Amino acid sequence: MSDLTLTPNIPGADDFYAELIAAHEGLTDAESQAFNARLVLLLANHIGDRTVISQALAAAARKE
Amino acid sequence: MNKIFEIPLYPYAKSPDQDATTPVRHQVVVIGAGPIGLGAAIDLAQQGIEVVVLDDNDKVSFGSRAVCYAKRPLEILDRLGCGHPMVDKGVKWNLGKVFFDQRKVYEFNLLPEDGHEFPAFINLQQYYFEEYMVNRVRELQEQGAPIEIRGRNKVSAIGQHDTHVTLEVETPEGPYNVEADWLIACDGAGSNTRAMLGLDFVGRVFEDNFLIADVIMDAEFPTERWFWFDPPFNRGQSALLHKQPDGVWRIDLQLGWDIDKEREKRPENVIPRLKAMLGEDVNFELEWVSIYTFQCRRMEQFRHGRVLFAGDAAHQVSPFGARGANSGLQDTDNLCWKLKLVMDGKAPETLLDSYDVERIHGADENILNSSRSTDFITPKSNISRTLRDAVLDLAEQYEFARPLVNSGRLSVPCTYDGSPLNTPDALPGAPARSRPGSPCADAPLGQGYLLPQLADRFTLLTLNADAPDGLDIDGIPVTRLALDGKDDPTGALADRYLGGEKSAVYLIRPDQHVAARWAAYDETATRDALRRAIGKA
Numbered sequence: 151m152s153d154l155t156l157t158p159n160i161p162g163a164d165d166f167y168a169e170l171i172a173a174h175e176g177l178t179d180a181e182s183q184a185f186n187a188r189l190v191l192l193l194a195n196h197i198g199d200r201t202v203i204s205q206a207l208a209a210a211a212r213k214e
Numbered sequence: 215m216n217k218i219f220e221i222p223l224y225p226y227a228k229s230p231d232q233d234a235t236t237p238v239r240h241q242v243v244v245i246g247a248g249p250i251g252l253g254a255a256i257d258l259a260q261q262g263i264e265v266v267v268l269d270d271n272d273k274v275s276f277g278s279r280a281v282c283y284a285k286r287p288l289e290i291l292d293r294l295g296c297g298h299p300m301v302d303k304g305v306k307w308n309l310g311k312v313f314f315d316q317r318k319v320y321e322f323n324l325l326p327e328d329g330h331e332f333p334a335f336i337n338l339q340q341y342y343f344e345e346y347m348v349n350r351v352r353e354l355q356e357q358g359a360p361i362e363i364r365g366r367n368k369v370s371a372i373g374q375h376d377t378h379v380t381l382e383v384e385t386p387e388g389p390y391n392v393e394a395d396w397l398i399a400c401d402g403a404g405s406n407t408r409a410m411l412g413l414d415f416v417g418r419v420f421e422d423n424f425l426i427a428d429v430i431m432d433a434e435f436p437t438e439r440w441f442w443f444d445p446p447f448n449r450g451q452s453a454l455l456h457k458q459p460d461g462v463w464r465i466d467l468q469l470g471w472d473i474d475k476e477r478e479k480r481p482e483n484v485i486p487r488l489k490a491m492l493g494e495d496v497n498f499e500l501e502w503v504s505i506y507t508f509q510c511r512r513m514e515q516f517r518h519g520r521v522l523f524a525g526d527a528a529h530q531v532s533p534f535g536a537r538g539a540n541s542g543l544q545d546t547d548n549l550c551w552k553l554k555l556v557m558d559g560k561a562p563e564t565l566l567d568s569y570d571v572e573r574i575h576g577a578d579e580n581i582l583n584s585s586r587s588t589d590f591i592t593p594k595s596n597i598s599r600t601l602r603d604a605v606l607d608l609a610e611q612y613e614f615a616r617p618l619v620n621s622g623r624l625s626v627p628c629t630y631d632g633s634p635l636n637t638p639d640a641l642p643g644a645p646a647r648s649r650p651g652s653p654c655a656d657a658p659l660g661q662g663y664l665l666p667q668l669a670d671r672f673t674l675l676t677l678n679a680d681a682p683d684g685l686d687i688d689g690i691p692v693t694r695l696a697l698d699g700k701d702d703p704t705g706a707l708a709d710r711y712l713g714g715e716k717s718a719v720y721l722i723r724p725d726q727h728v729a730a731r732w733a734a735y736d737e738t739a740t741r742d743a744l745r746r747a748i749g750k751a
């Protein structure tokens with residue numbers, strides 16, 4: 151069983167963030183929401199580990 | 215008030231050129247006595263090249279403009295004889311804090327690496343920076359160096375020829391003509407030279423306005439960089455507070471796009487904004503207020519025959535990251551030794567094309583970084599703002615989100631990877647930071663520091679390796695700097711140049727960038743690498 155990684159884990163943080171923002175370019179707000187929903191599902195499936203996913207849900211819920 | 219930026223430091227004086235019957239020819243004319251034009255002129259004059267600087271004004275930068283200077287430009291300025299006055303006067307800082315709404319979400323310490331003569335950053339008003347450069351020009355003049363600044367000389371027309379450039383110059387006493395073998399255009403973001411040659415300057419305008427205010431106050435704020443996203447005193451926008459010498463503070467307030475600039479600039483509108491930020495009871499005086507719109511753009515090419523563009527005239531970035539003056543100094547650092555070799559007939563004219571390649575690489579890196587910072591600070595869409603705010607929210611609690619917070623990625627020097635002047639790395643086991651193309655990192659020697667030993671000429675740095683003491687390759691002297699463990703009291707030299715290797719030989723350019731490196735000296739390899747570094751390969 152592993153834990154949710156909460157330390158920096160993506161090399162080239164700025165490149166990643168720019169790619170994420172660029173992926174939304176030209177989308178309406180509704181399209182962006184749908185895009186993010188698909189992205190969450192894809193990443194969750196990639197993680198697979200239910201414990202980690204639950205930890206991520208809890209971490210994201212801590213703030214609104 | 216008698217601020218330095220209100221005193222003519224290079225007042226108009228009639229030049230004999232104005233009475234000449236045929237236009238006088240100079241070796242180099244520089245247009246613009248901003249930091250970059252002065253940097254170019256000092257660099258050339260130190261190498262014995264005759265240079266005339268023409269500026270349509272007669273004073274240093276009005277208001278402070280640039281405030282933040284990084285280590286690499288300070289090292290370059292040291293080579294130009296102005297580094298120490300800057301550091302002595304400047305404010306050194308390491309700590310940055312980022313606030314979101316009312317909360318501090320993140321704090322960073324730039325923790326400078328030990329063993330460098332110059333600090334990671336200093337803050338200093340641009341007018342001091344320019345004043346120190348003008349002082350240096352005066353000092354060179356006293357030593358008989360062929361350098362001159364002509365105030366209130368506005369260039370109004372340029373003619374390009376195969377062998378020279380002609381200029382028409384307006385002065386308070388009427389126009390005159392002058393010629394130059396080479397022209398360096400450092401006439402700023404609004405470059406007339408660019409316009410006169412019909413060259414374009416394309417890029418992005420950020421639809422936003424920033425109120426930039428320098429205030430004088432006796433305040434309790436620490437010597438740190440404070441950046442706010444969406445603070446209560448500037449809702450939906452950003453703010454920055456940064457300290458300069460003499461009790462002057464730089465304040466940036468983002469205002470948004472649809473504003474009345476003239477109205478916003480009036481003290482009766484500025485003061486309440488600043489009070490909301492600083493507190494009602496803080497006493498301050500406005501030194502300088504301005505409203506800016508930021509752009510990220512560059513010329514397609516910086517070299518146009520005998521006209522070479524540098525600084526803001528060639529490229530413009532938003533100020534998040536302090537990259538404007540910092541990168542402009544890297545332009546002239548790159549250009550001047552090349553121009554000297556070409557003028558002396560020791561290198562082919564095509565060497566100057568490598569200025570284009572290397573500095574366009576630098577400009578693109580700066581534009582990319584400052585565009586990203588600006589996008590983070592001013593999100594362009596709802597989703598972009600949502601993601602940005604999510605990053606800030608998470609950053610307070612979770613370390614992983616902190617590298618994503620982007621309130622400006624501070625200027626770091628450019629490594630010329632892929633430059634045609636580099637010789638492929640023959641010592642890949644040595645540290646990557648010293649690979650061909652990179653600027654040499656400083657290190658303490660037994661006495662003094664490494665970088666001042668490397669300036670202004672080609673150097674063969676040998677570490678635990680043999681080589682001839684002096685070489686002459688195609689008329690270009692190469693001076694050996696022989697160092698070993700005895701010269702490395704802290705181990706920093708080995709750490710930065712040897713890594714796991716036992717010995718190393720570095721060929722270093724006059725601008726302190728690595729041209730080639732090997733484990734041991736080889737005459738043919740050195741000769742080939744030098745020829746390549748001067749554009750002969």
Ligand SMILES: Cc1cc2nc3c(=O)[nH]c(=O)nc-3n(C[C@H](O)[C@H](O)[C@H](O)COP(=O)(O)OP(=O)(O)OC[C@H]3O[C@@H](n4cnc5c(N)ncnc54)[C@H](O)[C@@H]3O)c2cc1C
Pocket residue numbers: 245246247248249250251268269270271275279280281282283340367368369370400401402403405406407426506524525526527533535536537538539540541542
């Ligand atoms: C608010 C603000 C904050 C900034 N902060 C930073 C920072 O922290 N760090 C940093 O590195 N950079 C910063 N910059 C950028 C920095 O100020 C510029 O990059 C720098 O001044 C560029 O220098 P320059 O010599 O290329 O051009 P300029 O300083 O613009 O000088 C151009 C000169 O050319 C002269 N000229 C123009 N046309 C003619 C003509 N036809 N004939 C004769 N002379 C002419 C002008 O009078 C002027 O003196 C900031 C800029 C702004 C606006």
